[in-house]
Amino acid sequence: MNSLSERSVDCPYCGEKIDVLIDFEDIGNQYVEDCQVCCKPIVFSVSALEDSLEVLVRSEDDA
Template sequence: MLSLEEHQGTCPYCGEPITVLLDLSQGTHSYVEDCQVCCRPISISVTEEEDGSLSVSLHDENSTF
């Protein structure tokens, strides 16, 4: 069963607030999604913490994380 959740973030390129849809059933994962405002590719990392919570980070394509 898919478990989806919206996450509010900020585009690392244009600085505009954006909403990304996360698939919570995947645990720790990374993927690329284009910004809805400036259309540049954002690297999105979702990390499942030991307590089961998720942390989300958004980076430009040239960042190392």
């Protein structure tokens, strides 16, 4: 079984749409990954939503 899911998210800094791979093992976790366009750190929060993944992104400055 493939534990990766490709998602498109908008960078909270530059607003560009970027494609990222989300690992199902990250459900319930937060991690930081740099934007592929502006290189600023994006905080990813991954959670399960019924039979799919919910991926929320924010800047490190957001509380």
